[in-house]
Amino acid sequence: METLGKVSPVKTVNPFNNELVKEFGVMSDAEVDSLIAKANKAFQTWRTTPFSTRTGLLHKVASILRERKEELGKLATLEMGKRLSESIGEVELSANIFDYYADNGEAFLADKPLDTPIGSAFISYEPLGVLLSIQPWNFPFYQITRNVAPNIVAGNTVLLKHASNVPQCAKIMEDIFLEAGAPEGVYTNLFVPGSGMERIVADERVKAVALTGSEPAGSSIAAAAGKYIKKSTLELGGSDAFIVLDDVDVDQIADIAVTSRMWNAGQVCTSAKRVIVHEKIAEKFLERVKTKFASLKVGDPLDPSTDVAPLSSEKAVKDVIKQVETAVKEGAQLLAGGKRINRPGAFMEPTLLTGITPGMEAYSxxxxxxxxxxxxxxxxxxxxKLANDTKFGLGGSVFAKDTERALRIARQIDTGMVYINHFTGITPELPFGGTKNSGYGREQSPLGIYEFVNPKLIRTSEPGNPY
Structure with missing residues (x-):
């Protein structure tokens, strides 16, 4: 069997200047087995730990996140490049999600009575066990939080496999849980490569797996989960439509569209990937977008005046530029940007494309x-029709003064989420997840806590008369 310790270490490379900051060795098979054993042992106790203890842990984690939000924000910016204000906002959002499940988890998981003509029956929500959580780099704290918070309060224990380019964010979340008083094994960080995931999924002590990431990664994990009969959830890519009807304030909505697309340097699953505008206002809308583009400042993510930060890595910027070049070769019109910026770091010009048609790679x-x-x-x-002409089905938005008209459109869009007069957002109480090739399952909201629990029926009746 391959020893995971033989593969390359995980590294922090600052995308602002492409300099290596720190690296961590990858865990061996034996180390991973030991950590799985500890998580499984912790589950045997954690599953019956009073809710007051579980919720108290989550509240303490939230408190630590808020107290250290500037430090943690800088760490996220260092590792994956997003603007500092966005990183700090992400830490605050994560704290809110921990508090949300701390405040509501016990009520969500209370026994649910069922109507039955004879005797009585109810659903008891019981934890499954050790959960493998595989998370991406673009929101290094939030992606962890929305999966971990409901499952910890539900009584599961969690093994985190984070993206290899954010190892310090991965490690510090484990440290925060321990500081907050989590028993050893309740929350565990794993430094392992993606190639080691099937081995962990196959382990009989691991009962379920959640992944946020790419389609190939999702397909691989879903196949492994199916092979070993494990529950799974997937949140994969998106190509969200941002539909603008002809009765809007054009300047206002154009500005919102640019903000949505440039959020996190465009590295958001639910950003405005495809801006679809009614022809009556299209020319005016496009002119406003061009004006907005001309004012965007690309630069240091620690500088408050920066609008667009670097991408997360050298590979990321090269991949996106290649996609733009291919689109232009296939006939799309490049109205702004499209090139790498001549400076150190993974920087790319904000890019404006139009004339994209079916058959082009950028279309799909x-x-x-x-x-x-x-x-x-x-x-x-x-x-x-255009909004639905995609294999993805994550989110989308519709902008209109006539909200009834917007609602009619929203009901016809094949996605897991549609926002009206707001780009696809994130709040603890609203579910997040998609359909089609964007995956399955939900995180956040009450729905998020039910993905990895066993809704067990308990029925009572008189002896000898069960029906």
Whole structure:
């Protein structure tokens, strides 16, 4: 069997200057087995630990996150490059999610009575066991939180396999749990490569797996989970439509569209990947977008005046530029940007593309970077058809003064989420997840806590008369 310790170490490389900051050795098979054993042992106690203790742990984690938000924000910016204000906001959001499940978890998991004509029955929500959580780099604290918070309060224990380019964020979350008083094994960080995931999924002590990441990674994990009969959830890519109807304040909504697309340098699953605008306002809308683009400042993510930070890595910027170059070769029109910026770091110009048609790679691929793709449609029906003409189904948004009209469109869009007069957002009480190739399952909200519990039926009746 391959020894995981023989593979390359995980590294922090600052995308602002591409300098190596720190590296960590990858764990051996024996080390991973020992940590799985500790997580499984911890589960035997944690599953029956009073809710007051579980919720108290989550509240303490939230408190530590808020107290250290500037430090943690800088760490996220160092490792994956996002603007510091975005990183700090992410830490605050994570604290809110921990508090949300601390405040509501016990009520969500209370026994649910069922109507039955004879005797009585109820659903008891019971934890499954050790959960493997595989998370990406673009929101290094939030992605952990929305999966871990509900499962810890539900009585599961968690093994985290984070993205290899954010090892310090991964490690510090384990440290925070321990500081907050988590028993050893309740929350465990693993430094292992993606190639080692099936071995962990196959372990009989691991009962379920959650992944946020790419389609190939999701397909691989879903196949492994199916092979070993494990529950799984997937949150994969998105190509969200941002539909703009003809009755809006054009300048206001154009500004929102640019903000949505440039958030986290375009590295957001639910950002405005495809901006679809009614032809009556398209020209004016595009002119406003061009004006907004001209004002964007690309630069140091620690500088408060920066609008667009570097991408997360050298590979990321090269991949996105290649996608743009391919789109132009296939006939798309490049109206702004499209090139690498001549400076150290993984920087790319904010890019504006139009004239994208079916058959082009950009029409069907997810572009994970600061690339604004602009489409024009004649009417509402064409907007819906274009929005749905994708293998993805994560989120989307519709902007209109006539909210009833927007609601009719929202009901026709094949995604897990649609926001009206707001780009796809994130709050603890609202579910997050998609359909089609964007995955399955939900995180956040009450729905998020039910993914990895056993809804066990308990029925009572008189002896000898069960029906």
């Amino acid at each position: 691929e997810e572009v994970f970077g600061p690339v604004f793709m602009f489409y024009v449609v004649e009417n509402d029906e064409e907007a819906v």
